[in-house]
Amino acid sequence: MSSLYSQYVEALKDSPSPALYLDLNAFEKNISWAKENAGGKKIRVATKSIRSVELIKKVLASNSVFQGLMTFTLAESLWLRDLGFKDILIGYPTVDRKSLEILARNPQEITLMVDLPEHIELLAKYNAPFRICLDLDLSMDLPFVRFGVYRSALQKLETLQALLSVIKKYPQIRLVGAMGYEAQIAGVMDKESWLMRFLKKLSIKQLRKRRALMVEEIQKAGFKLEFVNGGGTGSIQSTREEKVVTEITVGSGFFAPVLFDHYQDFTLTPAMGFTLPVVRKPLPGLITCLGGGYIASGENVALKTPTPYLPHGLKLLANEGAGEVQTPMSCPQNISLNIGDVVFMRHAKAGEACERFSHIHLIRGSQLEGVVATYRGDGQTIL
Numbered sequence: 560m561s562s563l564y565s566q567y568v569e570a571l572k573d574s575p576s577p578a579l580y581l582d583l584n585a586f587e588k589n590i591s592w593a594k595e596n597a598g599g600k601k602i603r604v605a606t607k608s609i610r611s612v613e614l615i616k617k618v619l620a621s622n623s624v625f626q627g628l629m630t631f632t633l634a635e636s637l638w639l640r641d642l643g644f645k646d647i648l649i650g651y652p653t654v655d656r657k658s659l660e661i662l663a664r665n666p667q668e669i670t671l672m673v674d675l676p677e678h679i680e681l682l683a684k685y686n687a688p689f690r691i692c693l694d695l696d697l698s699m700d701l702p703f704v705r706f707g708v709y710r711s712a713l714q715k716l717e718t719l720q721a722l723l724s725v726i727k728k729y730p731q732i733r734l735v736g737a738m739g740y741e742a743q744i745a746g747v748m749d750k751e752s753w754l755m756r757f758l759k760k761l762s763i764k765q766l767r768k769r770r771a772l773m774v775e776e777i778q779k780a781g782f783k784l785e786f787v788n789g790g791g792t793g794s795i796q797s798t799r800e801e802k803v804v805t806e807i808t809v810g811s812g813f814f815a816p817v818l819f820d821h822y823q824d825f826t827l828t829p830a831m832g833f834t835l836p837v838v839r840k841p842l843p844g845l846i847t848c849l850g851g852g853y854i855a856s857g858e859n860v861a862l863k864t865p866t867p868y869l870p871h872g873l874k875l876l877a878n879e880g881a882g883e884v885q886t887p888m889s890c891p892q893n894i895s896l897n898i899g900d901v902v903f904m905r906h907a908k909a910g911e912a913c914e915r916f917s918h919i920h921l922i923r924g925s926q927l928e929g930v931v932a933t934y935r936g937d938g939q940t941i942l
């Protein structure tokens with residue numbers, strides 16, 4: 560068994576299993592990686608990819624390059640503001656009227672995302688000085704397929720101009736930012752595909768022009784932007800090259816989930832995972848663990864299933880995968896696992912595992928350094 564396996568087992572020997580854990584040395588290494596790769600831009604911390612107040616605080620406190628949050632709902636943002644967080648940009652539009660009523664009474668520190676006249680018209684009803692940010696579409700449309708995601712409607716200059724005219728009708732609303740998320744760069748694995756690497760190169764060229772043009776258009780219309788946000792963990796090395804961008808969003812890179820094992824241009828250190836206890840041995844060469852079926856969102860492919868991590872050599876079974884209550888795995892002869900031992904798994908994505916656990920066990924070497932709550936542990940189920 561590897562020394563990492565023995566260290567983790569020692570650190571978690573008194574903890575229940577399944578348990579979510581974070582290797583603090585690896586987490587700090589990934590924080591340093593983000594800081595060193597920011598290229599002079601600020602880094603806005605993506606809360607959806609962390610989902611733990613204490614860990615968000617740890618990232619923000621680690622260096623002044625980390626400033627502000629990108630949150631995922633208005634209810635979450637109000638909660639975080641109550642806890643003292645500042646400079647909160649919600650990455651996605653909101654139609655949550657109840658939370659908007661609360662925000663209208665005090666719109667400070669929270670910026671709402673918009674890309675449609677309907678978004679503006681809904682906000683205008685509150686007659687409050689809401690802060691808003693425009694979500695610019697940076698996807699690349701190819702003849703039969705979009706290289707990118709379907710989110711913002713703001714792709715053409717004319718559509719942007721029309722929306723800017725709508726915003727001008729409501730002088731109480733304050734346009735303070737622009738964001739373009741190049742999901743096809745940040746979120747697409749490319750290590751095993753020359754085609755993806757080629758498409759990414761092509762798309763980066765196109766999106767750089769479009770982002771610069773659109774920001775220029777906003778400024779020409781008389782709006783003074785406080786920030787231009789771009790990117791994610793997977794695109795930091797290209798987003799930082801854009802002059803017009805003032806800040807890059809990073810979240811999932813801190814935990815380094817399995818999807819980031821498949822990027823060509825950078826290597827992160829696996830930091831977060833979860834234990835499963837061995838509860839059965841149905842046949843020689845097989846173990847069955849309790850729990851494990853924590854499937855990641857998005858396109859339905861095998862990679863979205865958790866991956867056995869330690870000890871090295873365990874494999875999920877194609878017919879069963881990771882199960883709702885039980886997960887069988889093949890276990891090579893040289894690995895000796897007994898009933899009650901634990902195995903370590905990694906989630907495909909970063910924040911979603913936190914929805915399965917109330918706490919995260921913080922490991923340093925073979926020591927348990929502490930336990931912090933996830934959003935779920937704080938009684939918050941956001942999405």
Ligand SMILES: Cc1ncc(COP(=O)(O)O)c(C=O)c1O
Nearest residue numbers: 608650740791792808809810811
């Ligand atoms: C608007 C936006 N920015 C940035 C990101 C990337 O965040 P991360 O670094 O957590 O992958 C995402 C991820 O979906 C996003 O939706």
